[in-house]
Amino acid sequence: MIVAVVDGMGGGIGAQVIALLRQDLPPDVRIYALGTNSAATTNMMKEKANRGATGESAIVYSVKKADVVVGSLGIVIPNSMMGEITPKIAEAITSCSAKKILIPIVDSEDMVLLGMEKKPLFLSIKEAIDKIRDCSSVL
Secondary structure, three states, X not given: OEEEEEEOOOOHHHHHHHHHHHHHOOOOOEEEEEEOXXXXXXXXXXXXXXXXXXXXXXXXXXXXXXXXXXXXXXXXXXXXXXXXXOHHHHHHHHHOOOEEEEEOOOOOOOOOOOOOOOOOHXXXXXXXXXXXHHHHHHO
16 A cells, blocks of 8 residues: 655644554555655655655656545645645645545635634544554555
8 A cells, every 4th residue: 555645844744644654554555755845755754754755746646656645635725835735736636546634734824624623733643544544454
């Protein structure tokens, strides 16, 4: 199974996701750290992702190979993360055949998520890890 973790900015959320994936999933699960910039990719790679790639082309190409794509909700919103998520990245993620597991975080002041329970980021990431574990048992 291939899990693609997509993040931008500093890669902090992606790094947390990868660290928990490494703790909870078998070692044969391959993790791709896909960053919109080199800082994000570098920080995610520090958590022992199998492969890392940076930029629009790498993300668009790599999500096609993934069984699961995980990241904040912003990875499917064009121009989120201060423009780091390009329309091509958002389209590639939403249209790929992988299961998408989105952590309900929006970094935009003009967007509000309704109906979402407010909880600490760590708990949202743990919930995402549980969903990925469920996917790994199905695949």
